[in-house]
Amino acid sequence: MKKAVEAIKISESFLITTHRNPDGDAIGSELALAMALWKMGKTATIKNLHSVPEKLMFLPNANKIHQTCKVNDCYDIAVLIDCENLERCGNIFSSENYKTALINIDHHISNQNGSDYDIVDCCSSSTAEMVYWIIKELDVEIDKEISTCLFTGIFSDTGGFRYSNSTPIAFEIASKLMSYNIDPWEISLNLYESKSFQSQKLLGLVLNNLEISNDNKISWLTLTKDFFKKTGTTPSDAEGFINFAREIKSVEVALMFREIGESRVKVSFRSKGSINVAEIAKYFGGGGHKNAAGCVMNGSLKEVQDMVIGSIKIPVSEV
Amino acid sequence: MKKAVEAIKISESFLITTHRNPDGDAIGSELALAMALWKMGKTATIKNLHSVPEKLMFLPNANKIHQTCKVNDCYDIAVLIDCENLERCGNIFSSENYKTALINIDHHISNQNGSDYDIVDCCSSSTAEMVYWIIKELDVEIDKEISTCLFTGIFSDTGGFRYSNSTPIAFEIASKLMSYNIDPWEISLNLYESKSFQSQKLLGLVLNNLEISNDNKISWLTLTKDFFKKTGTTPSDAEGFINFAREIKSVEVALMFREIGESRVKVSFRSKGSINVAEIAKYFGGGGHKNAAGCVMNGSLKEVQDMVIGSIKIPVSEV
Structure with a gap:
């Protein structure tokens, strides 16, 4: 980290x-x-492939983040944050966009460590924790805005x-x-208490469709296209709904089936214990982590549900 | 605190x-x-008016907590935890049940400070935080179980x-x-991921009944008696449902109307900002805190809703 910090200090x-669909x-x-860089008198520009989610717009200076498919300017240093490789940030920049170095700050174990200065620590809770140490090392005084x-x-x-x-x-x-x-309460209000009336109505419709297997280990939700129409919502309003299936005590694997076309269904998987849902999603052409994965499949809701739930029953029965 | 700690040290x-309906x-x-007292070789018995909620049964030694309406034995010291007065613990004991002293450990501002040793600090996040300092002062080594x-x-x-x-x-x-x-994840699983399939179905039914005022500042849920019958649930399964009305961004006051008899309705109030819902609940014969209150009213669901929502509209419109 010291070398990266030195490089930052002498650059302008x-x-x-950061990655697609940026999170908190x-x-x-x-x-x-x-x-922190602004406080040091430097120029720093944030450019992401995707826009800032509405619920994070309360963060100080969130409105200064630019959205772009391609960076055109050239900077001394490019910093890739919380992002395992260039593809994950949407390849919005390349080596032509920086003169001195590419710095990589990340806490993901999957990080490909290919920059000039890799600051990658998979023991850190978050990239923010790592940025905290970097700011300390840069000798910038933390204030309320940086702290938030x-x-x-x-x-x-x-x-x-x-x-x-x-x-x-x-x-x-x-x-x-x-x-x-x-x-912290103000932060929580923004992160968790900024739902829309319509998305709560959507949740009600989806919960009416909640089902559970005979052994109570698999639970699934179904979201049809007409639910969005009925409630005037979009898929982003359904973010986190799968947790309502996961948080049932006996459940080992939670699923959400979302109709995305005439004969196309997005399947999301969550597991609580030992079941590796990434493997199941991979079998159906998707991917993800051990406890959170997804895939898109062809077929009607009923066909896809039968296929996926059938394939999970055997590993789950062994838990 | 030092005097109380001395009294604890010399007692056996x-x-x-603690209070009725004990929480985490x-x-x-x-x-x-x-x-901690057991580790010091002392005898300590926990007796509460109400039983330990199912979701807290994972805590080490939770099964050693007794439920009683009246304590019969006599101890050196009685310790009232997280409880503002004897009435709040259900008067299960009196001065006849302790020989030396009554100790009061609490972080509520409303605590009536009437014991032999009052350890009351309303700046503490929780009573557990205060117990942490007491255990330190008692020189007992904290272990995984105490820490949990x-x-x-x-x-x-x-x-x-x-x-x-x-x-x-x-x-x-x-x-x-x-x-x-x-x-922490194991603790969270127990506290937050131990819902029943039936309670999630109940939530679905209740969310279908979610309503909002024209100015989007008041939102309310309605829970009829037959929802419990339909889903095989009880009122404890509806705990926290009111939050789904509160967490809507524009909402200042959230309400839940629960039918409890032929012409009796329990009304729960939550507010996010400056509105004092305790005053409104008090007007209808109930009580509570500024941001969380409740009352029980006579009338049909419709009558009670019209009355309560009508009475809130004026203060809310001024926010």
Whole structure:
């Protein structure tokens, strides 16, 4: 990290980017780093493939993040945040867009470590935790705005300090960030209490379709296209609905089937214990992590459900 | 606190109790203190008016908590935990049940401070945070089991580190507790991922009844008696449902109307901002806090809804 910090100190202009569909850790980390660089008198521009999700627009300077398919300018340094490779940021930039170095700041074990300065630590709770240390190393004083962004990053990636990456260090940093007078309730209101009336109605319709296997280990939700029409919602309103199937006590694998075309269905998988849903999703042409995966399949809702649930029954019965 | 700790050190037998309908902070604090006393070679018995909620039964030694309407034995010291007065613990004991002293450990501002040793600190995130300091003062080594109980207490009372009582100190203690190898995800699974299939179906029915006022500031849910029959659930399965009305972005006041008899309706109130719902509930014969209150009213669902929503419209329109 020291070498990267030295390179940052002597450079003037920075391009910062992150992965597609950026989450709280990605946006929070980008903004915190940019604000630290601004405080050092440097130029830092954030450019992402996708726009900032509405619920993260409360973050200070979120409106300064640009959306682009292709970066045209040239900077001293490009910083890839919370992103395992260039493809994941949508290849919006290449080596032509930076003069000195590419810096990679990430906590994903899958990171491909191919930059000039790789700061990759898969023991960190979040990329925001790593940016905290970098800002310390850069000798920039943390303020309420930087703290809000870093806290949001850690909070998002630890599932609100619930996941196993909620390490003692994550709590310790959160404690330090809290002392900059940030308001965790205000952050929570923005992250979790900004739902629309329509998306709650959509949830009601989807829950009416909740089903469970005879052994209570597999539970699934079905979302038909006409639910969106009925409620005036879009697929982004259904984000997280699969958790309502997962949070049933006996459930080992939760599924959501979403109709995306005449004969096309998006299947999302979540598992709680030992079942590797990435393998199942891969078998059907998709991918993901052990506990969260997805695929898109051809067929009617009924056909796809029968096929997928049938294929899960054997591994689940062995749990 | 020092005097209370001295009294604890020289005493042998302890009665520990807490408030009606005990929550994670109450049960976690009781168990942590009892285990610390056991490690000191003392006798400590936990007796509560109500039983331990199913979702907290994972806590170590939860099965050793007794349920009783009246304590018969006599102890050296009685400890009232997370409880503002004797009435709130159901008056299950009196001065006849302890020889030396009554100790009061609580973080509620409403605590009536009437014991021999009052340890009341309304700046603490939770009673568990206070029990942490007491255990330190007693010189008992914290272990994984005590840590799990204290962490659960802090986690519960800060709403998973989301509320404004998530202080830097709460995070600092959480960091120290984490180092005893506790598993936050396991705790979360028990607290939040132990729902029943039936309660999720009930949620679906209730969300189908979600309504919102024209100005989008008041949202309400209606739960009729036949929903319980249809889904084979009980009122405890509907705990927290009101949050689905509250978490709508524009909403200032969320309500839930639950039919409890032929012409009787329980009304729950939640507010996000400046509206004091306790005052509204009080007007209808109930009570509560500024942001969470309730009352029971006579009338049909329709009559009660018209009355309550009508009375809220004026204060809400001024927000």
